[in-house]
Amino acid sequence: MTLKHRLGAVALVCALSLAPSAHAAETVKVGILAPFSGALSMYGKQFRQAIEVYQKQNGTRAGGVEIEFVYRDLEGPNPARAKTLARELIVKDKVQYLGGVVFTPNAMAIAPLAEETRVPFVVFNAATSAILDKSSYVLRASYTLAQVTYPLADYAIEKGVRTAVTMVSDYAPGHDGETAFKARFEAAGGKVVETIRMPIATTDFAPFMQRAKALAPQGVYVFLPAGPPTFGFTKAFAENGLKAAGIRFLGTAETEESNLQALGDAAIGLETAFHYSAAHPSPANDAFKKVLAELHPGSEPNFASVGAYDGAHMIYRMVEGTAGKPDGDKAIAAVRGQSWESPRGPVAIDAKSRDIIENVYMRVVERDATGRLINKEFRTFAMQPDYGRGN
Amino acid sequence: MVLAANILIDGVAYGMVLFMIAVGLTITLGLMRVVNLAHGLFAMLGGYALVTLAGRLGLRFEVAAILAVLAAAILALPLERVLIRRIYGRDELEQVLLTIGITFVGIALASILFGSGLTPVTLPSYLQGTLDLGFRVLPRQRLLVLAAGVAVLAVLWLILTRSDFGIRLRAAVDDAATSEAIGIDTARIRALTFALGAGLAALGGISGAELLPIEPYYPLKYLVLFLAVVAVGGLGTTVGTLAAALLLGLTETAAKYLWPEAATILFYLTMFIVLSVRPHGLFGRA
Numbered sequence: 001m002t003l004k005h006r007l008g009a010v011a012l013v014c015a016l017s018l019a020p021s022a023h024a025a026e027t028v029k030v031g032i033l034a035p036f037s038g039a040l041s042m043y044g045k046q047f048r049q050a051i052e053v054y055q056k057q058n059g060t061r062a063g064g065v066e067i068e069f070v071y072r073d074l075e076g077p078n079p080a081r082a083k084t085l086a087r088e089l090i091v092k093d094k095v096q097y098l099g100g101v102v103f104t105p106n107a108m109a110i111a112p113l114a115e116e117t118r119v120p121f122v123v124f125n126a127a128t129s130a131i132l133d134k135s136s137y138v139l140r141a142s143y144t145l146a147q148v149t150y151p152l153a154d155y156a157i158e159k160g161v162r163t164a165v166t167m168v169s170d171y172a173p174g175h176d177g178e179t180a181f182k183a184r185f186e187a188a189g190g191k192v193v194e195t196i197r198m199p200i201a202t203t204d205f206a207p208f209m210q211r212a213k214a215l216a217p218q219g220v221y222v223f224l225p226a227g228p229p230t231f232g233f234t235k236a237f238a239e240n241g242l243k244a245a246g247i248r249f250l251g252t253a254e255t256e257e258s259n260l261q262a263l264g265d266a267a268i269g270l271e272t273a274f275h276y277s278a279a280h281p282s283p284a285n286d287a288f289k290k291v292l293a294e295l296h297p298g299s300e301p302n303f304a305s306v307g308a309y310d311g312a313h314m315i316y317r318m319v320e321g322t323a324g325k326p327d328g329d330k331a332i333a334a335v336r337g338q339s340w341e342s343p344r345g346p347v348a349i350d351a352k353s354r355d356i357i358e359n360v361y362m363r364v365v366e367r368d369a370t371g372r373l374i375n376k377e378f379r380t381f382a383m384q385p386d387y388g389r390g391n
Numbered sequence: 392m393v394l395a396a397n398i399l400i401d402g403v404a405y406g407m408v409l410f411m412i413a414v415g416l417t418i419t420l421g422l423m424r425v426v427n428l429a430h431g432l433f434a435m436l437g438g439y440a441l442v443t444l445a446g447r448l449g450l451r452f453e454v455a456a457i458l459a460v461l462a463a464a465i466l467a468l469p470l471e472r473v474l475i476r477r478i479y480g481r482d483e484l485e486q487v488l489l490t491i492g493i494t495f496v497g498i499a500l501a502s503i504l505f506g507s508g509l510t511p512v513t514l515p516s517y518l519q520g521t522l523d524l525g526f527r528v529l530p531r532q533r534l535l536v537l538a539a540g541v542a543v544l545a546v547l548w549l550i551l552t553r554s555d556f557g558i559r560l561r562a563a564v565d566d567a568a569t570s571e572a573i574g575i576d577t578a579r580i581r582a583l584t585f586a587l588g589a590g591l592a593a594l595g596g597i598s599g600a601e602l603l604p605i606e607p608y609y610p611l612k613y614l615v616l617f618l619a620v621v622a623v624g625g626l627g628t629t630v631g632t633l634a635a636a637l638l639l640g641l642t643e644t645a646a647k648y649l650w651p652e653a654a655t656i657l658f659y660l661t662m663f664i665v666l667s668v669r670p671h672g673l674f675g676r677a
Contacts, residue, residue, distance in 0.1 A: 039608040042507050170652055198647075199655035203602040203613075204405040207647035210397050210527065228612070231509055231604045239521055239530040262509035262604065265519075 027066040028324050030315055031089030032100040033082065033110070034124070036073040042258050043102045044073070046304035047124055053291045054312040062316040065324035070095060079109035086110045090117055096326050097122065097318065099311050102304075104128040104172070111135040118328030122314050124307040128176065129388030132354055137328050139335065139349065140356050141311035142303070143275045145173060145223075146180040146388030148252045151360040151381035152221070152273035153184035156250055161219040162190050164250070165212045167233075168223040170197040177223035177252070180388065185221075193217055200225075205233050209240035212247075219248035230254045231263060238266040255365050257302040260373050267365045267373055275358050276306045276344040277375035279368070288343040306344045310356075313340060314349070346383065355386040393526055398645045400524070404533040405602075406640025407540040410633050412599040412613070413620035414543055415592030420618075421627030422551070423564060423584055425478065426486040430592050430617055431610030432497040433463045437593025438605030439501065442510050452515040460593045467589030471582050479581065480567070494610045501607035512600040536598045540633070543591065547629045550587075560584055619658075623665050625675025634673050638665075 032051070036044035051069055060067055070093055072085050082101070089095045090113070098114065098121040101107045107126040111134035114121040123131060123140045132138050156164065166181055168174035174197065182192045194215055198208055212220055220242070224230045234254070237243055251272040260267065278289070278301045288309065292299055314335050321334025337351035345359040359382055363375035412434060419427040440459035444450045450458070474493065478486045518535055521528035551557040562570045563577040570577050596605065603613055624635030642661045646654040665673060 039507070039612075041502075045507075197652050199652070201655050202647075203616075204401070204408070204644070204647075206401045206404070207397070207644050208651065210401065211648055211651075214393075227509065228604050228606065231511075232602055235601060239528070241521065241528045259509050262511040264511055264513065 026324070027068050028097070028319050029093060029095040030067060030069050030097045030099055031086070031093060031095035032069055032071045033074040033085055033089075033098065033106070034071070034100040034102060035075045036071060038075040040076065040102065043125065043304050044071070046258075046302060047100055047308035049292060049296050049299055050301075050305040050308035051312050052295055053288060054309050054316075056291050056295065057287070058316065063320035063323055065319050067316065067319055074101070074106060077103040077105045079105045082106035083109045083113060086113050090119055095119070096324075097315050097331075099315060100124050100308070101126055104131060107131045107138075108134060111138050114138055119326075120315075120318055120328055120331045122311045124311045125304060127173070129386055133389065136354070137332060139314055139332070139354055141314060142307040143356070143358065143360075144386040144388050145176045145252070147358075147384055147386045148273050148275060148360050149177055149180040149221075150184045150387045151362070151384055152250055152252065153181050153188065153190070154381070155271075155273060155362050155379065156185060156219050156221075156248065157188045157190055159248065161248055161250075163193050163217045164190060164219045164221055165194045165196060165215055165217045166192055166221040166223075167196045167198060167208060167212060168221075169200050169202075169225060169229060171200050171225075173225075174223045176388075177221070181221040181250075184387075192221075198224075200229070202229065203232055205236035206240055209236045209242055213240060213242050213245065216245075217247060219250050222249060222251040222254060224251075224254055226253060226256055226259055230259065234263050234270065235266045237270075243269065253303065255363070255375055257300045257375070258304075260300075260365070260375070263365075263373065268367070270365045272363055272365075272375065273360055273381075274303065274363065274375070275360055276303045277361060277363050277377055278302060279374040279376055280344060280361070281377075282341075282343070282345065284341050285343040301343070306342060310340075310342050310344075310347060313342070345380075348383070350385065353386070353389060355389065357383050357385050360384045394648060397527065398641065398648055400527070400529060401647075402641035402644035403637065404529065404537070404640075405644055406637035407533070407536050408599045408602055409616070409620050409640050410540050410636035411536055411543070412592075412595040412603065413617045413624075413632055413636060414540075414547070414629060415588045415590070415595055416617050416621050417624065417627065417629055417632045418547075418591060419585060419588035420621055421625075421632075422560065423479075423581065423588070424626075425475065425585075426483050426490065427588070428487060428490040428614060429493045429497070429610065430588075431596075431612075431614055432494050433467065433589040433592035434596030434599075435497070435501060435605055435607075435609040436463045436466065436589075437596040438512055438600050438609075439505055439510065440593070441512055441597050442605070446513065452513075452518075456594075456597055459597065460590045463593030464586040464590035467586045468582060471585040475585060476578070476581070497610060498607050505607065507607055509604045509606050512597065512605060514601075530601070532601050539594070539598055543594070544629055544633060551629070556580070556583075619662050621672075623662050623672055625669075625672025628672075628674040631672055631674030635665075638673070 034044040034047045102125045104126045114137040115135035121138045125142045129144045166178045168178045249270045257278045318331035322330045339348035347358040361377040362379035363377050368374045416430040437459045440462045444455035518532050559575050563580045624631030643658045646657040
């Protein structure tokens with residue numbers, strides 16, 4: 001045996017001794033897929049920081065089993081890449097759970113893989129109802145469009161709004177929002193007088209505002225991606241006199257915290273229905289914000305943070321329920337029907353549909369005592385299910 | 392009638408924003424013949440400089456805006472000296488690779504320094520709010536953009552066609568060897584012109600920030616928009632850039648009123664038609 005061979009043999013023995021065994025799980029690995037680079041890296045950052053907060057509060061063990069998170073960069077909507085990364089995590093890194101995922105197309109691509117390998121997959125953000133139909137091993141820690149839009153339509157009716165114009169960005173989630181609002185609003189006796197679909201690349205919203213204003217509706221239902229489109233829209237809403245004309249702005253995620261301060265005075269008074277406000281008054285939220293501020297000073301918690309936080313909670317419960325052994329069915333059974341207190345308020349996992357059930361809050365943007373813009377909750381629609389699935 | 396007036400008002404207001412964000416590129420890409428994909432970087436730099444000077448140092452908006460434009464122009468000088476100078480007259484692919492590379496570096500730096508979210512440019516109170524036109528209102532900020540656009544057009548026309556500098560610049564770009572032979576310092580002229588382009592980009596970034604908010608990905612997100620306006624106008628003609636900006640602005644605005652789903656398509660269809668009929672743009676020369 002030459003020296004080279006001997007070295008090779010030593011290396012092989014070392015490699016074998018380090019390889020994780022499929023049975024004895026002293027450490028359970030969890031693969032997190034999210035954008036950590038690029039224009040949407042906010043999500044990856046929020047996910048990671050929220051998981052760190054959860055670890056700080058609850059330790060890194062559940063049921064005596066060590067839990068290790070492995071992060072992979074999945075920049076934008078890219079189903080092929082999502083599938084490749086998820087497969088790599090399962091086969092090469094031997095993860096027992098998958099989590100994260102911001103975009104619906106990515107979640108849709110990973111779901112069949114979860115079904116095939118029985119690896120539970122917790123969606124931290126993607127908000128299309130149908131994802132959970134793709135596999136019985138998929139759970140969701142965020143919300144769905146219908147879940148927040150139905151209470152919004154109910155609130156509008158409650159406030160005497162009977163005519164509305166829908167103004168949505170012209171892409172799949174915008175269409176879903178439009179459909180959900182129209183369905184609920186018209187079923188309750190309202191009338192959508194015009195549906196305006198705005199190209200996703202729009203920077204100047206003035207013409208849409210003038211059109212909507214000319215129709216003189218009592219409210220406008222809005223769905224836009226966060227960032228520049230929301231910035232331009234809210235400014236235009238104020239500058240074209242819709243706000244002054246008393247037309248109600250009925251939105252959902254538009255005033256989320258990561259870009260809220262940038263919206264400035266134009267955002268004051270905007271009303272949205274959503275499942276998480278960083279200003280939610282509860283001990284759980286205060287504790288969450290306190291640890292986040294200790295670990296990452298200046299970080300703003302938002303819906304992506306609680307998605308990851310509660311996603312981590314679900315994974316911990318599943319690890320506990322299976323004592324760290326890879327058993328997808330037992331893992332899912334361990335969270336079905338469970339309920340807990342999240343920073344967003346009380347949440348539960350529906351025993352039958354696996355969907356998340358949570359409070360949806362009506363909020364209004366105002367300045368707090370320190371002059372910062374916040375989403376102030378003023379009405380709670382308790383324990384709302386996802387209205388977007390058949391079951 | 393009201394509809395036509397609305398289309399005209401919103402179209403011109405939007406067109407002037409397009410003109411302001413693209414005019415700097417008319418100088419660097421059009422006059423200097425550098426495929427300058429880093430244009431948006433200087434626009435973004437202007438926005439961040441303004442926010443830093445006005446917000447953190449507490450300078451008046453007007454003073455901060457002027458300093459921000461100067462800062463972008465001054466920062467462009469060493470960049471031109473070290474990097475851009477090497478690609479004059481070189482293959483277009485090399486120009487694209489260098490300037491897009493600079494853009495990526497700028498995006499990464501901006502993310503580190505200012506975070507990945509939006510950074511709002513806060514306007515002084517007299518520019519906030521709206522002007523009542525009787526049948527509708529118009530944001531006051533658009534009036535400032537309109538005035539700035541007309542002023543920029545006039546000043547550039549004077550500099551480029553009526554000044555010594557303009558004549559030397561055109562000579563330096565058209566025939567560098569002969570220009571140098573007759574004693575024109577082409578290196579200096581080009582450096583100053585690149586700085587002018589960068590300063591105008593910064594002014595555009597500031598003027599357009601109400602519609603195109605400042606964020607690290609700004610230089611990539613709106614790159615196609617800048618290039619479209621300059622291409623439709625014709626390389627190196629500021630009047631052409633204005634005509635293109637107004638044409639594209641009015642087309643897109645009319646579509647938003649009449650057929651919103653097709654607004655973006657019609658913007659690019661207009662570009663397609665203009666370039667099919669006039670490959671060198673509205674006012675461009677072969």
